[in-house]
Amino acid sequence: SDLEYGYRSKMEFAFGFKNGKVLLGLKRRNSNEVVGINECPISPNSFNKALAAVPEIVETTKVKIYNPMRRTGTLKHLVLRFSHSHNQTMAIFVTKTETFREARDIRTLLLRKVPQINSIIHVMNSSDTVVLRGPYKTLYGSGVLEVEMDYEKFQIPPTAFFQINHHITNKMIEHVVKELELEGNEVVLDLYAGIGTFTIRLAMLSKFVTAVENSHISVKAGRANANINSLRNVKFEEADVEEFLKSFDGFVDIVVLDPPRTGAGKTVCQKLLELKPRKIAYISCDPATLARDLAILKEHYEIESVQPFDMFPQTYHVETVVLLKRRG
Incomplete structure (x- = not known):
């Protein structure tokens, strides 16, 4: 691999809530417990900027974090996608419900704090087994990730x-x-x-x-x-x-x-x-x-x-x- 670190073009981070604080990170193996992280070495720089900024943004907007045990709440995951050829970052907010009233405020704050983001997407997904599935709408940007290889160009939709x-x-x-x-x-x-x-x-x-x-x-x-x-x-x-x-x-x-x-x-x-x-x-x-x-x-x-x-x-x-x- 050309890159030993920072190579991943997609990461699925989970939201959690503990001691009155919003967590964003990865789930412990075979568990629903979210381990909050503020940096992931195999992720691009823009992912780490989002990791650091998003929990505070979510707390500010007071959106309810989804609880998989009780199946209550709204916000489940933040999926980040990156194009190494075009230096584009897509942020995908996955919710349990169709309503996501805080979306507009989150979008405004996110673009201010992480200007590297080119697209923001809302995915509605009621499934607890698959992270990135279901209907989606574009909150900001083109809604596709552009990737170019040596001879071909691709446009990748948020959930593909x-x-x-x-x-x-x-x-x-x-x-x-x-x-x-x-x-x-x-x-x-x-x-x-x-x-x-x-x-x-x-x-x-x-x-x-x-x-x-x-x-x-x-x-x-x-x-x-x-x-x-x-x-x-x-x-x-x-x-x-x-x-x-x-x-x-x-x-x-x-x-x-x-x-x-x-x-x-x-x-x-x-x-x-x-x-x-x-x-x-x-x-x-x-x-x-x-x-x-x-x-x-x-x-x-x-x-x-x-x-x-x-x-x-x-x-x-x-x-x-x-x-x-x-x-x-």
């Missing part, structure tokens, strides 16, 4: 997933297309495509890309990102990957997949064996589920290369890209 280490993501895209040795006439299937992280570059270098993603917000953003990059040879399908593959009988030269931590799983891997693509690029953030899936794919595929990426410096987590080539 995007890799959290800018420089490593750039290197991974570069590595994937280099390993695939695209010649421009390939038909590509990009599974778990998100907002088009790999899709856009793949489309620049191949004949046609079908991108499959189950998040409505991400698919909408993916289509917009294809437009921003003037690409007409991309089709985004809003579908669960397993369901999509059940009815898909098209021809593909290449499959790229970047599943969540749980991996692709047996059904998807079996279907890939039936599709018989010439090459498969598997991007994984969990070596255990990667090994499980590769054991199935190895029936007809040789592992050509394995490349780990230090996506999360200061942690034991690793991102891995595996290139597989069909035998015979």
Whole structure:
């Protein structure tokens, strides 16, 4: 990783309330207890400025902090997102309820104290299991995060997933297309495509890309990102990957997949064996589920290369890209 510290482009901080004081920080492992912090070394500078300023702002506006045990109160989380290419910071306030009367005052005070912030968003989320989900409205700024890689531009909506280490993501895209040795006439299937992280570059270098993603917000953003990059040879399908593959009988030269931590799983891997693509690029953030899936794919595929990426410096987590080539 180019950055050992300050590399994270997204952090989810929780609000708490203790001894009459508002806390902002991280939850203790396997607990709802919020540990207040005023600095996070793996976060960009603007996140730390917000961490220091927000508790006082929230106290001033007297907004009620959400209590997960009693399920009462309003304000749950502050999610901060950052674009390393554009030096943009987005602040997302997550509330339990739709009403957020203090939003205007918070916005005014936040912009005064942390001028680095370019966008302020209000997300309404009644779920206690997922932090960043639900309808949102823009309180200030454009409401999207602009990110630029070596050849492509992205616009990322507040609640859409995007890799959290800018420089490593750039290197991974570069590595994937280099390993695939695209010649421009390939038909590509990009599974778990998100907002088009790999899709856009793949489309620049191949004949046609079908991108499959189950998040409505991400698919909408993916289509917009294809437009921003003037690409007409991309089709985004809003579908669960397993369901999509059940009815898909098209021809593909290449499959790229970047599943969540749980991996692709047996059904998807079996279907890939039936599709018989010439090459498969598997991007994984969990070596255990990667090994499980590769054991199935190895029936007809040789592992050509394995490349780990230090996506999360200061942690034991690793991102891995595996290139597989069909035998015979």
